[in-house]
Amino acid sequence: xxxxxxxxxxxxxxxxxxxxxxxxxxxxxxxxxxxxxxxxxxxxxxxxxxxxxxxxxxxxxxxxxxxxxxxxxxxxxxxxxxxxxxxxxxxxxxxxxxxxxxxxxxxxxxxxxxxxxxxxxxxxxxxxxxxxxxxxxxxxxxxxxxxxxxxxxxxxxxxxxxxxxxxxxxxxxxxxxxxxxxxxxxxxxxxxxxxxxxxxxxxxxxxxxxxxxxxxxxxxxxxxxxxxxxxxxxxxxxxxxxxxxxxxxxxxxxxxxxxxxxxxxxxxxxxxxxxxxxxxxxxxxxxxxxxxxxxxxxxxxxxx
Amino acid sequence: xxxxxxxxxxxxxxxxxxxxxxxxxxxxxxxxxxxxxxxxxxxxxxxxxxxxxxxxxxxxxxxxxxxxxxxxxxxxxxxxxxxxxxxxxxxxxxxxxxxxxxxxxxxxxxxxxxxxxxxxxxxxxxxxxxxxxxxxxxxxxxxxxxxxxxxxxxxxxxxxxxxxxxxxxxxxxxxxxxxxxxxxxxxxxxxxxxxxxxxxxxxxxxxxxxxxxxxxxxxxxxxxxxxxxxxxxxxxxxxxxxxxxxxxxxxxxxx
Numbered sequence: 001x002x003x004x005x006x007x008x009x010x011x012x013x014x015x016x017x018x019x020x021x022x023x024x025x026x027x028x029x030x031x032x033x034x035x036x037x038x039x040x041x042x043x044x045x046x047x048x049x050x051x052x053x054x055x056x057x058x059x060x061x062x063x064x065x066x067x068x069x070x071x072x073x074x075x076x077x078x079x080x081x082x083x084x085x086x087x088x089x090x091x092x093x094x095x096x097x098x099x100x101x102x103x104x105x106x107x108x109x110x111x112x113x114x115x116x117x118x119x120x121x122x123x124x125x126x127x128x129x130x131x132x133x134x135x136x137x138x139x140x141x142x143x144x145x146x147x148x149x150x151x152x153x154x155x156x157x158x159x160x161x162x163x164x165x166x167x168x169x170x171x172x173x174x175x176x177x178x179x180x181x182x183x184x185x186x187x188x189x190x191x192x193x194x195x196x197x198x199x200x201x202x203x204x205x206x207x208x209x210x211x212x213x214x215x216x217x218x219x220x221x222x223x224x225x226x227x228x229x230x231x232x233x234x235x236x237x238x239x240x241x242x243x244x245x246x247x248x249x250x251x252x253x254x255x256x257x258x259x260x261x262x263x264x265x266x267x268x269x270x271x272x273x274x275x276x277x278x279x280x281x282x283x284x285x286x287x288x289x290x291x292x293x294x295x296x297x298x299x300x301x302x303x304x
Numbered sequence: 305x306x307x308x309x310x311x312x313x314x315x316x317x318x319x320x321x322x323x324x325x326x327x328x329x330x331x332x333x334x335x336x337x338x339x340x341x342x343x344x345x346x347x348x349x350x351x352x353x354x355x356x357x358x359x360x361x362x363x364x365x366x367x368x369x370x371x372x373x374x375x376x377x378x379x380x381x382x383x384x385x386x387x388x389x390x391x392x393x394x395x396x397x398x399x400x401x402x403x404x405x406x407x408x409x410x411x412x413x414x415x416x417x418x419x420x421x422x423x424x425x426x427x428x429x430x431x432x433x434x435x436x437x438x439x440x441x442x443x444x445x446x447x448x449x450x451x452x453x454x455x456x457x458x459x460x461x462x463x464x465x466x467x468x469x470x471x472x473x474x475x476x477x478x479x480x481x482x483x484x485x486x487x488x489x490x491x492x493x494x495x496x497x498x499x500x501x502x503x504x505x506x507x508x509x510x511x512x513x514x515x516x517x518x519x520x521x522x523x524x525x526x527x528x529x530x531x532x533x534x535x536x537x538x539x540x541x542x543x544x545x546x547x548x549x550x551x552x553x554x555x556x557x558x559x
Binding site: 022023025028029032033045051054057059060061063064065067069071217268269270271273 | 305534
């Protein structure tokens with residue numbers, strides 16, 4: 001019997017697979033396709049204090065083995081997420097990781113305080129790395145001092161463990177990881193998208209209306225693995241890894257690099273059943289590789 | 305209900321310049337209800353290209369568990385799709401979105417299509433005819449080479465063709481034909497470029513109309529928020545083309 005369970009601060013996961021924030025809405029669309037209770041957890045779409053309409057369209061563009069997006073944190077706002085989306089998700093036996101975004105420290109604190117009270121929210125993911133909003137977002141994630149202080153402020157008000165979502169758009173990701181550890185973070189999620197662009201060859205204009213967008217998909221997997229490998233050597237914080245995961249072997253790679261659990265993002269758009277498919281394939285793949293549990297794999301690359 | 309299925313390709317053929325007709329078979333076809341719905345197709349098992357392609361459905365054969373799509377092979381994804389042959393299988397997700405409400409037409413309907421917006425109107429015309437509704441088809445294309453399904457539409461009702469270069473039918477856009485026709489219909493349905501939908505909407509402000517919109521999509525099922533449009537209802541309201549649409553009543557979408 002292969003043990004898929006993973007214990008992380010605030011999260012007793014029945015398996016290490018969860019849809020990544022921003023790629024799964026608030027679960028309703030995918031609930032039409034399969035039972036969400038199969039998932040290890042769900043990272044819901046970023047929530048801000050007020051509703052956000054997001055950026056103009058086009059918001060997505062395809063790239064080589066990836067996609068660019070600049071949705072702009074569109075969401076119905078704290079009141080509706082707490083009042084409608086989270087209660088709706090209560091019928092599923094799955095822990096929710098609420099993604100918190102804002103443009104000021106006060107925004108983050110307000111959302112974190114309120115949303116962490118919801119009975120099915122077991123952890124927060126603090127989004128200090130969204131590249132698609134002009135103010136806030138990424139600015140919190142690129143300066144270690146700012147990241148540390150924001151972590152501290154959120155930790156003070158949160159009723160559940162706090163994971164900080166790191167940006168890959170920095171020179172030294174380890175320094176940011178160390179800073180959020182000092183700030184009291186319970187864990188790290190990484191990586192968010194890489195800032196990128198695509199041009200319309202005929203007109204010379206950028207395709208994304210916001211000019212730049214966040215690159216995701218298989219194209220960014222090597223970057224994610226490298227960063228998780230580095231960060232896991234320099235902090236004690238558990239890592240939920242993400243960035244281009246599309247199949248069961250990618251999950252093995254992320255666990256080996258040092259992630260304790262794995263989130264699947266863009267691949268949900270390519271194959272909406274990708275999460276339950278990976279969960280179903282994981283025991284056999286672990287068995288083939290000679291492992292009895294997911295936890296045996298975590299950080300195995302460092303032990304070789 | 306939305307299904308994902310490896311459907312079998314029954315037939316693939318080129319029917320006009322860059323235009324292909326593709327018929328697939330599988331249980332997913334039995335889920336098709338409304339004309340104007342679409343499917344999301346994965347054109348390659350590799351990650352290149354990565355995303356699925358939204359393709360509209362041109363006709364449905366529930367008895368044979370088949371449906372036919374018509375698409376323009378223009379970009380890399382649709383060119384790969386055009387290389388598929390009968391006997392191959394295809395990863396299809398669908399049916400997606402809300403289509404044209406056939407029950408809204410009373411007696412006579414105008415079906416106004418442009419280019420690759422024409423295909424969904426064919427199934428619509430079939431279903432309206434089956435309900436005893438008279439359909440008039442006003443279809444616009446780039447040139448004679450790009451025209452398809454003209455005879456099939458003629459078999460269902462009065463059909464007018466416009467081409468931009470005048471190589472077939474009336475020279476100009478569908479609006480040139482509409483200006484000449486009596487507005488003796490009760491409902492119109494339209495699919496095509498956004499500029500055409502706008503023009504049609506302006507032409508008949510008093511009539512009941514339904515417009516099918518296009519937008520770049522990520523997931524196709526409403527989760528990713530890539531294909532949103534603002535609406536005339538409120539400053540803070542938005543709709544998703546993939547799951548709330550692609551068909552909306554005239555006057556709702558701010559394009």
